[in-house]
Amino acid sequence: MVASIHYLTAPERVEELVSETVEAARAASYRLAAAGRREKDHALTLAAAGLRGRQKELLAANGEDLEAGRASGLSPALLDRLALDGRRVEGIAAALEQIAALPDPVGEVIEGRNLANGLQLRKVRVPLGVIGVVYEARPNVTADAAALCLKAGNAVVLRGSSSAQRSNAVIGEIIREALSEAGLPAQAVQQLPGQDRDEIVALAQAKIDLIIPRGGEQLKETLQKAATVPVIYAASGNCHVYVDAAADLEMARKIAFNAKVQRPGVCNAAETLLVHEQVAEAFLPAALGELIAAGVEVRGDGRVQEIASNAGLTVGAASEEDFATEYLDLKLAVAVVPSVQAAIDHINRFGSGHSEAIVTADLAAARAFQWGVDAACVYVNASTRFTDGGEFGMGAEIGNSTQKLHARGPLGVRELTTYRYLIEGQGQVRS
Amino acid sequence: MVASIHYLTAPERVEELVSETVEAARAASYRLAAAGRREKDHALTLAAAGLRGRQKELLAANGEDLEAGRASGLSPALLDRLALDGRRVEGIAAALEQIAALPDPVGEVIEGRNLANGLQLRKVRVPLGVIGVVYEARPNVTADAAALCLKAGNAVVLRGSSSAQRSNAVIGEIIREALSEAGLPAQAVQQLPGQDRDEIVALAQAKIDLIIPRGGEQLKETLQKAATVPVIYAASGNCHVYVDAAADLEMARKIAFNAKVQRPGVCNAAETLLVHEQVAEAFLPAALGELIAAGVEVRGDGRVQEIASNAGLTVGAASEEDFATEYLDLKLAVAVVPSVQAAIDHINRFGSGHSEAIVTADLAAARAFQWGVDAACVYVNASTRFTDGGEFGMGAEIGNSTQKLHARGPLGVRELTTYRYLIEGQGQVRS
Numbered sequence: 001m002v003a004s005i006h007y008l009t010a011p012e013r014v015e016e017l018v019s020e021t022v023e024a025a026r027a028a029s030y031r032l033a034a035a036g037r038r039e040k041d042h043a044l045t046l047a048a049a050g051l052r053g054r055q056k057e058l059l060a061a062n063g064e065d066l067e068a069g070r071a072s073g074l075s076p077a078l079l080d081r082l083a084l085d086g087r088r089v090e091g092i093a094a095a096l097e098q099i100a101a102l103p104d105p106v107g108e109v110i111e112g113r114n115l116a117n118g119l120q121l122r123k124v125r126v127p128l129g130v131i132g133v134v135y136e137a138r139p140n141v142t143a144d145a146a147a148l149c150l151k152a153g154n155a156v157v158l159r160g161s162s163s164a165q166r167s168n169a170v171i172g173e174i175i176r177e178a179l180s181e182a183g184l185p186a187q188a189v190q191q192l193p194g195q196d197r198d199e200i201v202a203l204a205q206a207k208i209d210l211i212i213p214r215g216g217e218q219l220k221e222t223l224q225k226a227a228t229v230p231v232i233y234a235a236s237g238n239c240h241v242y243v244d245a246a247a248d249l250e251m252a253r254k255i256a257f258n259a260k261v262q263r264p265g266v267c268n269a270a271e272t273l274l275v276h277e278q279v280a281e282a283f284l285p286a287a288l289g290e291l292i293a294a295g296v297e298v299r300g301d302g303r304v305q306e307i308a309s310n311a312g313l314t315v316g317a318a319s320e321e322d323f324a325t326e327y328l329d330l331k332l333a334v335a336v337v338p339s340v341q342a343a344i345d346h347i348n349r350f351g352s353g354h355s356e357a358i359v360t361a362d363l364a365a366a367r368a369f370q371w372g373v374d375a376a377c378v379y380v381n382a383s384t385r386f387t388d389g390g391e392f393g394m395g396a397e398i399g400n401s402t403q404k405l406h407a408r409g410p411l412g413v414r415e416l417t418t419y420r421y422l423i424e425g426q427g428q429v430r431s
Numbered sequence: 432m433v434a435s436i437h438y439l440t441a442p443e444r445v446e447e448l449v450s451e452t453v454e455a456a457r458a459a460s461y462r463l464a465a466a467g468r469r470e471k472d473h474a475l476t477l478a479a480a481g482l483r484g485r486q487k488e489l490l491a492a493n494g495e496d497l498e499a500g501r502a503s504g505l506s507p508a509l510l511d512r513l514a515l516d517g518r519r520v521e522g523i524a525a526a527l528e529q530i531a532a533l534p535d536p537v538g539e540v541i542e543g544r545n546l547a548n549g550l551q552l553r554k555v556r557v558p559l560g561v562i563g564v565v566y567e568a569r570p571n572v573t574a575d576a577a578a579l580c581l582k583a584g585n586a587v588v589l590r591g592s593s594s595a596q597r598s599n600a601v602i603g604e605i606i607r608e609a610l611s612e613a614g615l616p617a618q619a620v621q622q623l624p625g626q627d628r629d630e631i632v633a634l635a636q637a638k639i640d641l642i643i644p645r646g647g648e649q650l651k652e653t654l655q656k657a658a659t660v661p662v663i664y665a666a667s668g669n670c671h672v673y674v675d676a677a678a679d680l681e682m683a684r685k686i687a688f689n690a691k692v693q694r695p696g697v698c699n700a701a702e703t704l705l706v707h708e709q710v711a712e713a714f715l716p717a718a719l720g721e722l723i724a725a726g727v728e729v730r731g732d733g734r735v736q737e738i739a740s741n742a743g744l745t746v747g748a749a750s751e752e753d754f755a756t757e758y759l760d761l762k763l764a765v766a767v768v769p770s771v772q773a774a775i776d777h778i779n780r781f782g783s784g785h786s787e788a789i790v791t792a793d794l795a796a797a798r799a800f801q802w803g804v805d806a807a808c809v810y811v812n813a814s815t816r817f818t819d820g821g822e823f824g825m826g827a828e829i830g831n832s833t834q835k836l837h838a839r840g841p842l843g844v845r846e847l848t849t850y851r852y853l854i855e856g857q858g859q860v861r862s
Binding site: 030033034113115119121126128129209210224228230248251254255257258259262348366370371372374375376377378379380381382383385386387391392393403404405406408409418419420421422423424425426427428429430431 | 461464465544546550552557559560640641655659661679682685686688689690693779797801802803805806807808809810811812813814816817818822823824834835836837839840849850851852853854855856857858859860861862
């Protein structure tokens with residue numbers, strides 16, 4: 001039997017519903033933790049085939065979601081995220097196959113040694129247990145998040161948006177059928193209906209091991225107040241490119257342009273450009289000219305405005321708030337700094353600890369920057385845009401973390417595990 | 432100049448005091464993160480020498496603490512934890528030297544590779560930043576906690592008990608002087624006076640990276656409600672010994688006795704004994720007889736009571752609550768189970784995820800138990816009492832974690848770090 005999506009009958013049942021859902025997931029999690037790689041990968045491959053085989057049914061459900069979304073006035077951007085077509089379904093299926101092809105993190109021996117008393121100690125990677133994932137109206141996340149959690153041996157409770165409920169229900173059903181067919185518990189993938197914000201609060205206070213929100217600031221605030229379980233926040237990124245006195249200015253121009261313009265709406269895009277005073281006059285006119293030509297609104301400190309004005313460019317004034325803002329847009333704050341240390345201090349003050357880059361040919365400056373900047377990813381002579389599980393060779397990612405505990409940077413399947421010490425003796429007791 | 436301990440002038444100043452203290456620690460943390468192993472180890476060695484050299488002054492301050500403690504009616508057990516003498520001071524100094532001798536976790540390359548696009552990626556261990564440690568009236572923790580945090584490159588805010596304030600102040604001063612003499616920022620070791628519970632709340636909501644409580648359930652509850660920063664709880668341990676059908680019963684008797692009796696007041700002591708029904712009659716009479724003779728109060732399920740009664744032993748009845756309780760005392764709950772799977776299920780239901788042991792000669796039972804029990808440390812044929820950073824070869828520990836995120840089991844210096852990706856390119860941009 002395949003578990004089906006739950007629908008609420010009354011608001012006061014939310015807590016009960018979540019608690020039952022989590023219990024079912026917990027029971028399944030023990031069976032899944034004992035599963036081998038073969039079964040897990042088989043289930044993911046079957047799910048990919050199921051998506052392709054039932055594409056017509058999925059697109060019909062998605063069509064109903066879209067119709068309801070248009071009727072309720074969803075923005076074109078949200079409708080675009082919600083929409084599926086043959087190409088997108090194929091993308092989701094291919095992603096499941098890629099996750100199946102990743103190494104199984106479970107069972108990895110992280111370290112080990114024999115102790116003086118003859119005990120054999122191994123520190124091994126094991127699943128976390130039950131993971132909650134809260135996300136918006138993107139049906140592909142239903143498949144991605146479930147697959148990443150399953151690959152790492154975890155049961156998952158998915159809480160998508162009600163706007164995508166019909167699409168999500170079909171995708172969830174396909175994955176549960178694939179689990180059953182592979183001899184794994186279908187209950188390992190649970191779905192909440194996404195009809196009520198109370199679901200999120202109840203999930204964040206239920207007996208799960210981790211909750212991962214993929215959404216905006218409002219969701220983050222809700223969880224910061226309510227969560228009693230650990231949360232890994234998909235990060236905001238106030239990222240910087242620092243052009244050092246010893247930079248190759250042509251390389252710096254390309255990196256700054258790529259970090260800002262290539263995809264401004266993502267967390268690893270740059271929001272502030274810092275330039276060493278020795279190269280500010282040589283660097284800024286061409287670099288800012290190119291950015292402005294690409295539609296970027298530039299806001300600079302006094303020195304930047306002066307240099308821009310001498311070059312016939314119009315640049316607004318940057319406030320402290322500009323330096324603290326993640327624009328996620330074609331906007332860029334620019335400042336001139338007297339030293340690499342001043343750049344480090346600026347970044348440690350305003351940055352969000354995501355991705356930071358220095359452009360320099362100077363070894364000492366590179367070293368000072370990489371060890372002095374307190375961020376998940378610190379680049380020398382490369383764009384901040386590379387912070388991504390796929391780019392890093394970790395396979396798919398479920399998000400990016402700027403927190404320091406547990407996992408920092410891209411969150412791949414390995415980051416969805418914990419570890420356990422296995423110790424084998426021959427009757428040792430402690431004296 | 433050496434920072435001195437702060438004293439409150441008014442309760443409303445607590446938040447301000449904590450915030451200033453944390454800011455000073457943060458500034459120092461950046462300098463400490465850049466320090467090499469040589470400076471850090473030098474400071475710890477100087478601190479050990481300082482403790483020995485200023486022993487008279489420290490014992491005088493401790494004498495005043497003890498006097499005030501006796502006057503305010505502290506229990507003999509608490510007075511004993513508070514008391515220092517020459518031997519204990521030497522123990523504290525020696526512990527600092529042992530921490531100095533540990534490998535430096537900072538800079539360890541956890542993994543790394545060259546990516547297809549030529550980027551060189553390294554995942555390196557770096558300090559967390561600022562760690563808060565909240566503890567009770569044990570002056571040795573002042574030195575231990577500070578040394579472990581410093582070794583891992585972190586600044587620390589110590590919040591001891593007011594009962595130990597004079598002792599703590601001298602120890603803190605000695606460490607700060609040692610830091611200064613070694614060329615490191617004295618401000619990296621901050622101390623709060625411990626006069627007010629508001630200090631704990633303010634610290635748990637300040638801009639620190641982690642708070643580690645070492646105290647009882649009340650402290651844990653305070654933090655669960657108040658903390659907005661990550662917390663690693665020093666764990667409670669409801670630990671089990673399971674005697675399998677294929678156990679060497681003589682070995683099982685020794686392990687059960689050691690796990691319960693050797694030091695019953697610590698978190699890795701056993702609280703429940705589970706016995707496979709096939710060996711219950713052969714095992715329990717001698718094993719329980721020995722435990723009862725050592726002063727252990729035994730509470731058993733129906734079958735245990737029956738076997739005990741047949742052997743002329745008096746055993747009380749164990750309730751569900753007994754199986755859920757961490758006695759930390761000479762008490763033991765005992766149950767008979769029909770299979771290794773039933774033992775695993777019992778432990779996953781009642782255990783706290785700390786340390787669990789199976790005694791068996793059967794490979795399949797050992798494997799099922801080690802991979803099926805959801806705990807930090809799972810033993811085969813050894814006492815649960817070995818769960819300890821020192822025993823595991825990690826050097827000293829600051830506590831034991833039963834949580835699954837970040838760090839599980841003994842918390843050594845490596846667990847007081849995070850990581851950072853350092854990526855080096857030659858102008859790579861993302862397409």
